[in-house]
Amino acid sequence: GIQDLLKELQQQESLLAAKRTMFQNVHPDVSNLENKVAALKNLLNQRIKQVAGSEQIQSSNLQMGTIQQQMIGQLVQLESTRLGLTSQLGALSNLQNTAKKRLNILPKLGQEQRTLERKLQAAQSAYSLLAQKLQEVRLAENQNLGNAHIIAASDIPSDPATSTQTSYVAAALIAIMASMGTMYFIELKDKSVKTIDEAKKILNLTLLGVIPSFSKLKKSHRSYEDVEHNSKLIVRDTPRSPISEAFRMLRANLKFISADKELKVIVVTSSVAKEGKSTVCANLAVSMAQMEHKVLLVDADLHFPVQHQIWELHNDIGLSNTIVGQAKLKTAIKRVMPNLDVLTSGVMPPSPAALLDSKRMAALIETLAANYDLIIIDTPALNIAADAASIGQIADGVLLVVRPGVVDSVSAIFAKELLEKSGQNVLGQVVNGVIPNNEPHSYYYFADEYHAGDTMIKENVKIQELG
DSSP: OHHHHHHHHHHHHHHHHHHHHHSOTTSHHHHHHHHHHHHHHHHHHHHHHHHHTTSOOOHHHHHHHHHHHHHHHHHHHHHHHHHHHHHHHHHHHHHHHHHHHHHHHHHHHHHHHHHHHHHHHHHHHHHHHHHHHHHHHHHHHHHOOOOOOOSSOOOOOSSOOOOHHHHHHHHHHHHHHHHHHHHHHHHHHOOBOOSHHHHHHHHOOOEEEEEEOOOSOOOOTTTOTTOOTTOSOHHHHOTTSHHHHHHHHHHHHHHHHTSSSOOOEEEEEESSSSSOHHHHHHHHHHHHHTTTOOEEEEEOOOSSOOHHHHTTOOOSSSHHHHHTTSSOHHHHOEEEETTEEEEOOOSOOSOHHHHHTSHHHHHHHHHHHTTOSEEEEEOOOTTTOSHHHHHGGGSSEEEEEEOTTTSBHHHHHHHHHHHHHTTOOEEEEEEEEEOGGGOTTHHHHOOSOEEETTEEEOOOOOOOOOO
């Protein structure tokens, strides 16, 4: 009927108006819709003529048709406006989603920026320190200029001195003066740290422990029948020895300094090699484990690892393998005694610094800290690599091992300044390998005797220091 044709015509005109807002008039869709509208109009006129015959349409009907056309036009305009607003709404929604994604990325970018700023600050501090040392060396070199000059030429005697006694006395005096001069020169050139007091004065760090170096083991028939002379795990093998007591004192001091904040991750390093930091790590881990703490010992010295030698473990799978995803933690971690696990270094990578300073390393330590009461990380000496400064960023504190007779004052001061200027929390120093006879106050640090049951035992145990 005519009503159906009107509805169809209105729909086609609305669709045509919408298409014109999106396409030009020559577009095929617009042309097809125009043809459909024209055909519908012709069909409508034919139907009207069939119904009305040849009579004229009344004026009232014409007015209604005019009003209807106006309303159709307004409807088309409103539909066009609606379609435009819908398109704008879609565009704004896309912009909103893009802004939300950027907001989600901002914290990650901020964290990366702070990490890069810390690395830049550490590098600048190391550069400034090295530049200062170079300037000091140049000044010292410029000051070593000879200041001797000839005042007057000596007279040559006409007769030689032939007194044998005078020759002996002169030779003795010359020998004494030469020996004294040699001793003074050697003492002047010797920059090594010799005693505990020198270590305290040079580094000005909290003294957390004093570990003696023992020799000439004297066994008790009751307690030491099966102890090896060169044992490196003295706390495990001779728990009642003086050196074990020294490690228990170190354990107690660490507990006191962490009264406000619990220490979960500790980095252990030294100024130079051969100061015994690896042995200190191993025995400190044993001492902590004996207190029913769940402890993990990590060998992060990827340059010269030794923890697998101390504990007699295989080193084919370890820390480096877990960081790169070649092995799982359950496979790499090995139980060596109750409450104590060891994660060896694993295969030595070509670039240890890049591996230890990676996000995977930080995520690995965070995962391990959630499963252990304490993690002790053995790192390389600071004169070999700055890995301790990198790992120290994700640890609760750094422990510096100092060995008299091995480290010199220049290296010790450099190590302390590097740790402090890179923003590390230096917990204190452990003086290792101390010879009691060389200490002016040895009675304060060591006891000559201790009880083992009902017998007084004098014991000196030689420890082969590694690291």
